[in-house]
Amino acid sequence: KFSIALKLCFAQQQLPSEMTESFYLHVASFCQVNGSILKLLFDNSLSCGQQPLVGSELLTTSSQRVKGADFSKPWKVVPGEHRANGQWETLLSESLQGSSFKVPLETVINAMGGDDDSFGAAKLRMTDALESVHHWRRVLYSVVNAMVSTAALLRFGINDGKGRSTHTMCEDRLPGSIFSSDNHEGSSPRFSTKNAVGTTIKKALSFLSCLSAYSSNDEDMRLASRAAAGHLLENGTHFHDLISLWAVRISFEAIDGVVRTLCSADEKTNDFTESQRSSACTIIETSLRQFVDSSDDETADKSGLPTITLHDSLDYDKRTTLLACLGQKNLKVGRLIGNRADLELTDLLTKCDNVEPFVRNEEGWVHAVTQMLLTLMCGKVQLHVRARVFVAKMLVEILKGIQGTKAAGNSREIVSFSAASSLDGLSKEDVIQLLENLSYYPTLAELESGDLICEEKKHLSEKTADVISYLASTFHPEVSGDGCKIILHEMLGSIEIWAGSPAQHHLIKLLCLLASRFGTLDNVGRAIVSLLTPKKERADVAQECVDTAKIFFEFVASLDQLIHQRSPAAITQVAELAR
Secondary structure, three states: OOHHHHHHHHOOOOOOOOOOOHHHHHHHHHHHHHHHHHHHOHHHHHHHHOOOOOOHHHOOOOOOOOOOOOOOOOOHHHHHHHHHHOOOHHHHHHHHHHHHOOOOHHHHHHOOOOOOOOOOOHHHHHHHHHHHHHHHHHHHHHHHHHHHHHHHHHHHHHOOOOOOOOOOOOOOOOOOOOOOOOOOOOOOOOOOOOOOHHHHHHHHHHHHHHHHHOOOOOHHHHHHHHHHOOEEEEOHHHHHHHHHHHHHHHHHHHHHHHHHHHHOOHHHHHOOOOHHHHHHHHHHHHHHHHHHHOHHHHHHHHOOEOOOOOOOOOHHHHHHHHHHHHOOOOOOOOOOOOOOOEEEEOOHHOOOOOOOHHHHHHHHHHHHHHHHHHHHOOOOOOHHHHHHHHHHHHHHHHOOOOOOOOHHHHHHHHHHHHHHHHHHHHHHHHHHHHHHHHHOOOHHHHHOOOOHHHHHHHHHHHHHHHHHHHOOOOOOOOOHHHHHHHHHHHHHHHHOOOEEEEOOOHHHHHHHHHHHOOOHHHHHHHHHHHHHHHHHOOOOHHHHHHHHHHHHHHHHHHHHHHHOOOOOOOOHHHHHHHO
16 A cells, blocks of 8 residues: 555656645545655755755865856756766765765654654664665756766767757757767667667667656756656657656556456445545545646535546646557657657567556556556446546546547547447446446426536536546447446336437437447337337326437438448448437
């Protein structure tokens, strides 16, 4: 559980403003860890309270310093700039300061909320652990800094002696210098991305981008990683795309860890208390907010954390990144230095097996994402209705994909196949839980009242129907359609309940699609005709039932027309008609 807690905090770094005390409390409640210590691990100000044995005086009185880089200035200079300026005394003093790093006992005692005698050996172990974390962080930082000069030399070696393009703010050298990589598009590539050099560059970029995604709160690490990666890419801005790909995967893995932990718990043995389950739902909803298109009308829950609203939509950039992670091509591309062909940036993510095993198998990752979203929709995790509406919107967006891009159809097939397989893999009880999202049969008065709860349930019913429509339209030899068959059977069995509701048009369209998919339109027709037959207890026929019959016969007529056209797009048009 502590690994899940760390993953949640790493994922939430993408929204640092929401890493509040309440967030740490919810993570601590669900994972049963000390929230104060967890917060201390991610606290940027820890190094500000350090008490080094030596080094401070040497660092502050160093004679050689980059102009404007003193403590009173607003920006920070990385060791690479010190090396470029020959400031060896400053570099040495910083090394001495790091080697003498000490975490004051008072810092740990205050974080754990006790006094000097409350914890005994525990506070000493925690102090040693924090010092070890920061010592190894400096080792990692040194490795990344060494990669900056190494990557620069590699760029010179494979790029005809040319370095990076001159920055626009640089005054002492004009663009097009013999030392810059401007205006050399006509030169021939120096290596193939498939040989040893190309593989090494891919692994380096994968490592640096993964490290940056996990170090959102560590400015030094991010700057050094960006400096090293900039030498290995034709366009340095593509490194940000790599980081965003990692950030999406980290976020989904964190949410997936919470969902799997909750679903694997045995309710009979009370593995989780009601408070823990409530904290888990809050954590999931807070993590999902990373994918929400930012809006001004934010609402907060009782603990002060921003929540998802009913009309929140999926952020366009996050949608593009998510679709790239799910296999849609030509959305996130880049070019390695010395090469003239673009490559998919998602191909680089799999080059870092030792760092992130979750992404080794792309098809397995797609299946994990679609399965997790369906699990969140079916109510096994008691999210708020508005959060489930947003999850349904996400699933619809990734099933639709982005039109007009190369290989978009193939990637949609992979996602649709994974989602349909995930639906088939659900138990009958889980599918029926998913079907409860459709179970919204308001009266006309309830629809006109404008009640928020009614509006939320209406949106959830419509979005769930959209998801099921896409999954029912998936044709693949390995997709049995068992999940859709259960939905068809349950909807047909309860048609007398929902057909008389004024808000059921999307339901009858879904039922028609499912019936045409499995060849049971005649059964649906008989059920609808029975609705039009006056019964003893009710002599009249509700207008809503008449509307239901009208929609059904219009669907059958359109279906017959499309089939006799014998158009290759007939099946697709039928699915669109049902939606």
